[in-house]
Structures are given as structure tokens and as C-alpha cells.
Amino acid sequence: MSEIKDRPYHHGDLRRALIDTALAMLAVDQNWTFTLREVARRTGVSHAAPYKHFRDREMLLRELASIGFVRLGETMTEAMSPAMPSTRAQFVAAAQACIGFAYQNPGLYRLMFSSDADKTIDPQLHDAAMSTFGILLGLLEKGQRDGSFRPVAVSALAAASWAQVHGLAMLAISHQLLEEKVGSAPVPAALDMLLDGMCCTD
Amino acid sequence: MSEIKDRPYHHGDLRRALIDTALAMLAVDQNWTFTLREVARRTGVSHAAPYKHFRDREMLLRELASIGFVRLGETMTEAMSPAMPSTRAQFVAAAQACIGFAYQNPGLYRLMFSSDADKTIDPQLHDAAMSTFGILLGLLEKGQRDGSFRPVAVSALAAASWAQVHGLAMLAISHQLLEEKVGSAPVPAALDMLLDGMCCTD
DNA sequence: CTGCAAAAGTTTCTCCTGTAAACATGGAGG
DNA sequence: CCTCCATGTTTACAGGAGAAACTTTTGCAG
Known part of the structure; x- marks a missing residue:
């Protein structure tokens, strides 16, 4: 009862x-x-x-954003985990997972990167975001060690690839990656173009 | 009087x-x-x-966003206009102008790409955004004609470069391009990496 | 010049929100 | 059993969005 x-x-x-x-x-x-x-x-x-x-409405919003970063991290980690032929392929998988997450949770993704989720206020949110960012960083470092990526400052690789992935995610959310405007597979196409510049094998 | x-x-x-x-x-x-x-x-x-x-508060916000797109377009156009040795250099100039604009008008730039500036509601805002986007598109087409960029679908080039520039702008605004994290000149570094993949001369 | 309709401002009003303060309740530890 | 404290509730208040009705200008037609 x-x-x-x-x-x-x-x-x-x-x-x-x-x-x-x-x-x-x-x-x-x-x-x-x-x-x-x-x-x-x-x-x-x-x-x-x-x-x-x-404490206030914004604290709830930051909590939501924090959860979003955790979930995004899980999604990317899962996508990367299967055996992959190359670090490059793993990178593409993680990037597509991120963009897919954004596409399926547009509101949450937008909130995560909006000024309402102020990372300078909330250490927990900041940590959650950094932890997710760390997944990318780890992948890039691994790729540099195994000779996949150019031996430039890893931070430069990080800036370029994070910008690319996040930018594609935002475009996808805004429905600006329509087939007639941008081809049938814009995400892999765009990622490959960046990777051609990032990888040693160019 | x-x-x-x-x-x-x-x-x-x-x-x-x-x-x-x-x-x-x-x-x-x-x-x-x-x-x-x-x-x-x-x-x-x-x-x-x-x-x-x-009509309401949001209509004012959309008006501000619209003005933002016009100003951004002007800024980019000005940056591209001087005689440049190559289309690639022109591209870098325009990209840096965009990122500089975002950095100097972070609030406006965020608004322009936020869900509060809903382009599906306001044709004028949509047009302003498309017009600015068109600057990039024109540059890419020119670059393909003069042999600077790979002869792939221009829309793929557009997706990749727009994502990269917008992503870098957002990172810059969020102060996530700090020198100790990302090197001394992350923007040119990241742009060059993408351009290495976009250009024919790779 | 006069008169008047419409544009552009103001006042007033209603409903709603965020948030604080005071009060109620029920479960856990002495 | 009793009492405290975390967790909920009620009440209260300062503001904001936006509608409606009222007022002042201005432009214009005769």
C-alpha cells in the first residue's frame, strides 16, 4: 500500500x-x-x-547542461570503443556520435553551449565539459603517438577538430545540412577534408 | 527652437x-x-x-540578429577586398574577420546563432543570414574556378569551412582558445589544417 | 484654415514569473 | 515517545509581458 x-x-x-x-x-x-x-x-x-x-532557475539549467555533457561523453566513448582499423576511423566515429547526439537532443545540446550554462560559475559543469573534451584530447594524443596525426601542438589539433565537430553539430541542428544544399553525406565529407589536413598521410 | x-x-x-x-x-x-x-x-x-x-520582445531580438548578420557581412567583405596573393589568403582573411567580429561582439554573435533568432519565423533574418553565408559560398566557388580548391561539391566545402570558422568563433568567444591550451596562433593553425585538406595543392 | 483619421505614445489592467519568508509535515535518531 | 531537520506548502511581493483603451501629434483633404 x-x-x-x-x-x-x-x-x-x-x-x-x-x-x-x-x-x-x-x-x-x-x-x-x-x-x-x-x-x-x-x-x-x-x-x-x-x-x-x-538555488535558482539557472542552477537547474546548469545541472541539465552538466548531465548533457556526461551523456555526450558516454555516447562518444561507446562509439569509439569497437575495434577500429585506425585512429582516424575512431575519430570519425566519435565525431559522428557527437553530431548525432546533437541532432537527437538539439535543445539540450544548444543549452550546453549557451551562455545560460555558464561554466565559470559552476565547477561541476566546468568539470563535466572538460571531461568530455578530454575524450577528444586523448584520442588526438593517441593518434599522434601512433603516427596518425601530424606532430604539431596537440592543442592546435584539438582547436581545429573541436571547432569542426561543434560547428557541424550546430549546422546540423539548424537544419543547414540539407542534402540539396550540401550533398548527401556532408558530415563525413567535411570531416575527411579536415582529417586530410590533420593526418600525416597527406 | x-x-x-x-x-x-x-x-x-x-x-x-x-x-x-x-x-x-x-x-x-x-x-x-x-x-x-x-x-x-x-x-x-x-x-x-x-x-x-x-510585435513582441523576440521580434526585437530577431531584428538585432539581422543587423548582426549585415554587419558581419560588411566586416568580411572589407577584410577580403584588399588585393590578396591567393584565394586561400583571401579565405583566411575573411575567416579571421568573422572570428574577430565574434570576439568583439560576443553577445551579438551568440544571439545571431541562438534559438532566439529563429530564422524559420522571420524571412528578413533568414535572408540576412543567407546573404552573409553567400559571401563564403562566392569565395569558395571562385577558388574552385581558379583551381585553388578541390573540385568537389561546393556545398561540401561550404559545410566544412563554415563549420570550422563558426566553431572557432564560438571557442574564441568562450575563451577556450587560451595560449597555454591551444598555442599562440590557434586560428591560423586550425584554418591552415583545414585548408590543407580543402586545397588542391596537398 | 479646419477637421479628421491614423500613427505613435501613454496609462491602466490582468496574468504570470521568480524568489523570499513563514509555516507544516513526516521520518530518523536520541 | 519526542524533537529536529530536511523537504514541502502557503502566502506575499516586486517586477515583466502584453492587451486595451485613451491621448497627442502630424499629415492631408477639402
């Missing part, structure tokens, strides 16, 4: 429930203009309850 | 004045969280006056 209670006073895990509601709204609306009150309402809780878990 | 009137009832060009105030606030705050009422207040006008010129 404690199973389907009629809203116990204490929710159990309201923090998580609020995050889930907000993530759902973000996914549906593809923006984060939702109000905190609406999130509370949909979670079936009073409009002030969220403040017991988040 | 009609020169320095004491706030005539009719402002003269309130629309322009509101835009200027909003642009100034955008530049100072580096975000567009300002309220329409605050814009009205600073322009010295009642809080409902803006509605005579903009």
Missing part, C-alpha cells in the same frame, strides 16, 4: 524528478524557456518546492 | 533608438536577458511604446 500512494508529502527524490521533467520539456520544446513553476506543476509539486534543491 | 526639444511626444525614430539601446545593452551585458521594459526605460519612453514597433 506504500506503492501507489496518493502523493506522499515527501516526494522521495524530487531533485531527480524535477530534472527529468525539465529534460523532457527541453526535448519536446527544443528550448529552455519553460518556467520553474511549470516544471514544478508538471512534477506535481508546489511552485516553491524546487528551491529546496536549486 | 525645434532643435533641442524637451522630449517631443513623437520621438522621431523610436524604432532605431530602441534598437540602438538594445544593441548597447547587448554589448555591455553580453547577453540578451534584458527586459523590453528596461529598453524602453533607457530610451526614455513608456513601457508600451516598443510594441508600436515590435
Whole structure:
């Protein structure tokens, strides 16, 4: 009888429930203009309850962004893990995973890189972002060690490839990679072009 | 005596004045969280006056974004105009101009590519963005004609280079191109890497 | 010149939001 | 059993978005 209670006073895990509601709204609306009150309402809780878990609305948004970076990291890691013929192929897989993630979670991805997810305020968010960025960095370093990538400053490779992947993701989200405008497989095409410049075998 | 009137009832060009105030606030705050009422207040006008010129707050934001695209286009065009030894050099100049513009107008640049500047709603904004994008496209086509760039689908070149430039701009704005992280000249380095893949001379 | 319609501003009003403060409740430890 | 504290709720208030109704100019037709 404690199973389907009629809203116990204490929710159990309201923090998580609020995050889930907000993530759902973000996914549906593809923006984060939702109000905190609406999130509370949909979670079936009073409009002030969220403040017991988040100092303000922006703190919730940063939490969502943080989760986004963790999930993106997982997605990229999974995509890279299968046996790959080359580091270059692994790079393409990771990049496509990132772009795919952005395409399937456009609202979340945009939030992650918006000024509402201010990484200078929230160390946890900053760390989550850096950790995900670290996946790319690790791959580039590995590629340099095994002779796949040019022996330039790894940071230069990182800037170029991160910019490229993030840029493609944003274009994809904005539906600016339509076939008639940009060919049938713009992402691999663009990645290959950059890789031709990054790799030793040019 | 009609020169320095004491706030005539009719402002003269309130629309322009509101835009200027909003642009100034955008530049100072580096975000567009300002309220329409605050814009009205600073322009010295009642809080409902803006509605005579903009249907709602978002319409003003789209107007700002539109202006941003026009200015960015001008900046890039100016940067490309001087005599250049090669189309490739011209490309680098235009790209750097774009990134410089973003760095000097971070708030505006972010707004231009945010979901608050929805190009599917506002044809004028869409056109402004497309017109600026067209500068890049023209340059790439010229480069293909003169043999600078590979004879692949121009749209593939466009996707790759637009992604790269926009990605670098976003990284620059987020102060993620710090010298200790990414070398002393990350922008030219990254651009050159992509160009090595885009150009025929590889 | 007069009169008037429309443009451009202002006032007023309603509904909603964020957030603070004070109050209620229920579960865990003494 | 009692009491504390985290977690919820209610109440309250300062603002904002935007609609509606009212006022001032201005441009123009006669």
C-alpha cells in the first residue's frame, strides 16, 4: 500500500524528478524557456518546492547542461570503443556520435553551449565539459603517438577538430545540412577534408 | 527652437533608438536577458511604446540578429577586398574577420546563432543570414574556378569551412582558445589544417 | 484654415514569473 | 515517545509581458 500512494508529502527524490521533467520539456520544446513553476506543476509539486534543491532557475539549467555533457561523453566513448582499423576511423566515429547526439537532443545540446550554462560559475559543469573534451584530447594524443596525426601542438589539433565537430553539430541542428544544399553525406565529407589536413598521410 | 526639444511626444525614430539601446545593452551585458521594459526605460519612453514597433520582445531580438548578420557581412567583405596573393589568403582573411567580429561582439554573435533568432519565423533574418553565408559560398566557388580548391561539391566545402570558422568563433568567444591550451596562433593553425585538406595543392 | 483619421505614445489592467519568508509535515535518531 | 531537520506548502511581493483603451501629434483633404 506504500506503492501507489496518493502523493506522499515527501516526494522521495524530487531533485531527480524535477530534472527529468525539465529534460523532457527541453526535448519536446527544443528550448529552455519553460518556467520553474511549470516544471514544478508538471512534477506535481508546489511552485516553491524546487528551491529546496536549486538555488535558482539557472542552477537547474546548469545541472541539465552538466548531465548533457556526461551523456555526450558516454555516447562518444561507446562509439569509439569497437575495434577500429585506425585512429582516424575512431575519430570519425566519435565525431559522428557527437553530431548525432546533437541532432537527437538539439535543445539540450544548444543549452550546453549557451551562455545560460555558464561554466565559470559552476565547477561541476566546468568539470563535466572538460571531461568530455578530454575524450577528444586523448584520442588526438593517441593518434599522434601512433603516427596518425601530424606532430604539431596537440592543442592546435584539438582547436581545429573541436571547432569542426561543434560547428557541424550546430549546422546540423539548424537544419543547414540539407542534402540539396550540401550533398548527401556532408558530415563525413567535411570531416575527411579536415582529417586530410590533420593526418600525416597527406 | 525645434532643435533641442524637451522630449517631443513623437520621438522621431523610436524604432532605431530602441534598437540602438538594445544593441548597447547587448554589448555591455553580453547577453540578451534584458527586459523590453528596461529598453524602453533607457530610451526614455513608456513601457508600451516598443510594441508600436515590435510585435513582441523576440521580434526585437530577431531584428538585432539581422543587423548582426549585415554587419558581419560588411566586416568580411572589407577584410577580403584588399588585393590578396591567393584565394586561400583571401579565405583566411575573411575567416579571421568573422572570428574577430565574434570576439568583439560576443553577445551579438551568440544571439545571431541562438534559438532566439529563429530564422524559420522571420524571412528578413533568414535572408540576412543567407546573404552573409553567400559571401563564403562566392569565395569558395571562385577558388574552385581558379583551381585553388578541390573540385568537389561546393556545398561540401561550404559545410566544412563554415563549420570550422563558426566553431572557432564560438571557442574564441568562450575563451577556450587560451595560449597555454591551444598555442599562440590557434586560428591560423586550425584554418591552415583545414585548408590543407580543402586545397588542391596537398 | 479646419477637421479628421491614423500613427505613435501613454496609462491602466490582468496574468504570470521568480524568489523570499513563514509555516507544516513526516521520518530518523536520541 | 519526542524533537529536529530536511523537504514541502502557503502566502506575499516586486517586477515583466502584453492587451486595451485613451491621448497627442502630424499629415492631408477639402
